[in-house]
Amino acid sequence: MKTNILITGGAGNIGSSLVRKLSANDKYQIIIVDNLSTSSEDKIPASVHNNILFINADCNNYQEIAKVFYQFSFDYVFHFAAVVGVNRTQENPLNVLNDIKGVEYILELSKTAKIKKFFYSSSSEVYGEPVEIPQKEHSTPLNSRIPYAVVKNVGECYCRSYYQEYQLSHTIFRFFNTYGPYQTTDFVIPKFLVAALKNEPITIYGDGNQSRTFTYIDDNVDTMIKILENNLINNDIINIGNDEMISVLELARSIIQITKSKSQIVFLPPLKEGDMTRRMPDNTKMKTILQHPLITLEKGIQKLLKSKEFLSLNGLN
Numbered sequence: 001m002k003t004n005i006l007i008t009g010g011a012g013n014i015g016s017s018l019v020r021k022l023s024a025n026d027k028y029q030i031i032i033v034d035n036l037s038t039s040s041e042d043k044i045p046a047s048v049h050n051n052i053l054f055i056n057a058d059c060n061n062y063q064e065i066a067k068v069f070y071q072f073s074f075d076y077v078f079h080f081a082a083v084v085g086v087n088r089t090q091e092n093p094l095n096v097l098n099d100i101k102g103v104e105y106i107l108e109l110s111k112t113a114k115i116k117k118f119f120y121s122s123s124s125e126v127y128g129e130p131v132e133i134p135q136k137e138h139s140t141p142l143n144s145r146i147p148y149a150v151v152k153n154v155g156e157c158y159c160r161s162y163y164q165e166y167q168l169s170h171t172i173f174r175f176f177n178t179y180g181p182y183q184t185t186d187f188v189i190p191k192f193l194v195a196a197l198k199n200e201p202i203t204i205y206g207d208g209n210q211s212r213t214f215t216y217i218d219d220n221v222d223t224m225i226k227i228l229e230n231n232l233i234n235n236d237i238i239n240i241g242n243d244e245m246i247s248v249l250e251l252a253r254s255i256i257q258i259t260k261s262k263s264q265i266v267f268l269p270p271l272k273e274g275d276m277t278r279r280m281p282d283n284t285k286m287k288t289i290l291q292h293p294l295i296t297l298e299k300g301i302q303k304l305l306k307s308k309e310f311l312s313l314n315g316l317n
């Protein structure tokens, strides 16, 4: 018997990469639900084992998502669909808050369907402007202020509450900035890389001294699959992120150097909110699960430059 897995947001950056890897194993039957609001069907991998099914539906619409649950008997649910991206989330706060409905509907349907486990994509944004470095899952106080961070915080709270009241098991992934071939240019690495390859200006908000860590998608996906297959991090939270810290300015300079670009760096006024000064996970749990060193930023950028998918999605070949 196949293991049925629902992946919402499965046409997106992280979701489609998870689908790609899981579907290589023919014991899994994968159902993708995505409304293609920020992605396209191109990102959905071709199915080698005929074990991927795509459904265009909105997770925040009860009728649409309930229909999917009535059609299949899911063992596991990964809820990744969300409004993402700093500019998009700041310009559409009500749209962002609407995602709380999706979390509630999918948890309720998952409980009724008696699935084995619910996986939730939270974010490092729950730490807000962090009060300490690195950020630890249980001891760093959460400082969620912007709607996107508040939604993720509420989502985590829903997971814990469904466990407390209905014993619905969960794992909460607090993703830190994760990049890969399928990420859009709304995000910093693809944005800088595409600009550099076209010798166009690279724009930075503020002075560029805000620091970040960047996780290559393979490390993220490998950790999630190990958690799924070994039944780890039950009813608990895990930071999924690299701990190699770099400032946005250093990132721009290093992308210019790696690509031998003629791009100029242009500084824009700082964002009003949401551009945290520092961000770095305590990734002890992730390293223990992954059991190999994380991919360095330089290697990850080289991988993107060699990725046919990344180049073709961005019109670079």
Ligand SMILES: NC(=O)c1ccc[n+]([C@@H]2O[C@H](COP(=O)([O-])OP(=O)(O)OC[C@H]3O[C@@H](n4cnc5c(N)ncnc54)[C@H](O)[C@@H]3O)[C@@H](O)[C@H]2O)c1
Pocket (backbone or CB within 6 Å): 008, 009, 010, 011, 012, 013, 014, 015, 033, 034, 035, 036, 037, 038, 039, 040, 057, 058, 059, 060, 079, 080, 081, 082, 083, 084, 102, 121, 122, 123, 124, 174, 175, 176, 177, 178, 179, 183, 184
């Ligand atoms: N990539 C990161 O660095 C990062 C960091 C922290 C958290 N996250 C979280 O991880 C998850 C996946 O992120 P991603 O980078 O793959 O983003 P993404 O934008 O590439 O993917 C999100 C997908 O969800 C779909 N979607 C959005 N709203 C929907 C809805 N109501 N119904 C159905 N589909 C919908 C979009 O069309 C898109 O395909 C998100 O929940 C995001 O908040 C990502």
